Amino acid sequence: MSDTLKLVLPLAILQLILVAAALVDLSKVRRTNGPKWMWAILILFSSLLGTVAYFLFGRRSD
Amino acid sequence: MSQWMVLYRKEMLGMTRSYKxxxxxxxxxxxxxxNPVTTAYMPQLLEANGIAKEVAAAMPVPAAADIMLKTLSQYNTLGLLILALSFMGIVSGERQSGAAVMIHVKPVSHLSLATAKWASMASLALTAFGIGYLATWYYTDILIGSVPPHLIGQSLLLYALWLLFALSAVLMFSSAMDSQAGAAFLALLALAALSLLPSLLGRFMKWSPGRLTGEAGTLLSTGSMASGAWLPIAAALLLTAALIFCSSLFSKRKAGNTGTK
Known part of the structure; x- marks a missing residue:
């Protein structure tokens, strides 16, 4: 394993955990602010920003 | 005390359930x-984007302390934004959902509720900041160069103090206002003012807790603390306590209005 990979791999894993948690939550909650498919696309394709936006604005407190 | 622990644990549970x-x-x-990763791989990144190798090689490599400084200023913008947005409804959200009424059925003092909320926010924010800062230090050490541990420790404490103050401001605005977005906006505005005004009105704003970030930066780059640093430290401690107390007063005043809207 190259040194670069050794350094970047933990970060990639962290990001994957974040995306996975967001997707699991999205599949479990009944309703979100805005359509669910939109959040799925945002979480999957806009890296960190979409996931953070989902946790901040997508989840409903009720 | 045991009642306070129940309130604190309730807040922590809520934060776990919302994945915070x-x-x-x-x-x-x-x-x-x-920060350290993109800085260390900047030549390769520039090359991959078609910029000549000579230009990429001529880019100055910043000192390790500057990387830590850049991270602190990033926490000060994006980090504070994230914290303010995720805690903006910590008091007003419960008022709107009706949970506040349920809590005050029991003889719970507004002050112990406010301190429990603040303590739970602080636990999360300081954990996140501490882990993030130490991870940045670790990567900077591998990729760029070393920063002495005592400087990391001291700058971490200085910035943690500023974060505690910032959280108490968010808590105060969240209990004073009904609009969550408004509370986040005003808290961020106040924090930005406290950070920016010392450089504009230097003489009158020496006490501003916003200077703590700058003090942490000075500490990192020069290796020693400025002589006037005790003033913002004392002010941050006093104001944090004052804002938590104000928050409990606002909650008390608003408590009469809950459920009637």
């Missing part, structure tokens, strides 16, 4: 670690 304990620390780690 997962995503906020992870985002702080990624946000911080991005």
């Amino acid at each position: 304990w997962l995503w906020i620390p992870v985002v702080f780690i990624l946000l911080g670690v991005m």
Whole structure:
């Protein structure tokens, strides 16, 4: 394993955990602010920003 | 005390259920670690984007302390934004959902509720900041160069103090206002003013807790603390306590209005 990979791999894993948690939550909650498919696309394709936006604005407190 | 622990644990449970304990620390780690990583691989990144090797090689490599400084200023913008947005409804949200009424059925003092909320916010924010800052230090050490541990420790404490003050401001605005977005906006505005005004009105704003970030930066780059640093430290401690107390007063005043809207 190259040194670069050794350094970047933990970060990639962290990001994957974040995306996975967001997707699991999205599949479990009944309703979100805005359509669910939109959040799925945002979480999957806009890296960190979409996931953070989902946790901040997508989840409903009720 | 046991009642306070129940309130504190309730807040912590709420933060776990809303995934805050997962995503906020992870985002702080990624946000911080991005700095040493992108700096170290900048020549390769520039080359990949078609910029000549000579230009890329001529780019100055910043000192390790500057990387830590850059991370602190990033926490001060994006980090504070994330914290303010995720805690903006910590008091007003419960008033709107009716949970506040349920809590005050029991003889719970507003002060112990406010301190429990603040303590839970502080636990999460300081954990996220601490892990993120130390992870950044670790990556900087591997990729750029070393920063002495005692400087990391001291700058961490200085910045943690500023964060505690910032959280108390968010808590205060959240209990004073009904609009969550408004509370986040005003808290961020006040924090930005406290950070910016010392450089404009230097003589009158020496006490501003916003100077703590600058003090942490000075500490990192020069290796010693400025002589006037005790003033913002004392002011941050006093104001934090005052804002938590104000928050409990606002909650008390608003408590009469809950459920009638």
